Amino acid sequence: MVRLVFLGKLADLAGAGAMDINGTETLKWESLLAMLAPDLAQTLQGDKVRVALNGEVLPDKTALVAAPGSEVAFFPPVSGG
């Protein structure tokens, strides 16, 4: 299983703040996108969306390799303060 976490407006688009992808496969970027709704997958590919694997932000999200048990988080532009 790989857990996906969606922050901010991405949670609205995904329909939930988190979802689990069951299975024992290691997921790469393209195979992960193929499992998601097309509009969500398209948004996640945009330049403004950043991705973290197990709490580490990836310099290149397309190089994602998510082993079973890992957590992949998707971030839209941040806004604090």
Next chain:
Amino acid sequence: MKDVRLLDMPFDPAAAIDHFAADKGDAGGVASFVGKVRPTGGVEALELSHYAPLTLPGMEALADEALVRFDLMGLLIVHRSGLLYPGDPIVLVAAASRHRRDAISAVDFTMDHLKSDAWFWKREKRSDGWHWIEPREADYADIQRWQ
């Protein structure tokens, strides 16, 4: 030296500043900024979400950067998460230093980074529902000043 907090409950900025300043007797000055939910403009509520693996560690790293960059005797960052209402404090940054410039600049630097380079996502509830807030161009321009 640094005190960094992520709170999911309301806090009292004045009490936090007093407490911060109390053991900084050698400091020549304390500068602070408090950001609040605007009481005007039709915002009924504001919600801040965060991502636990990154948000507090990121705030700690920002505090460390400010401590390297400015000559400080202490730095306090308090940031809310969760549901807030008009008038509620969202963020407090306070810095103590021997001379005013370092304290004032450290607060300015830290606020600019919290606005558009910290792991928070903000949405506002207006009469027509919830709206996600993205940084304004001015927020990105503000952070460029420090590079």
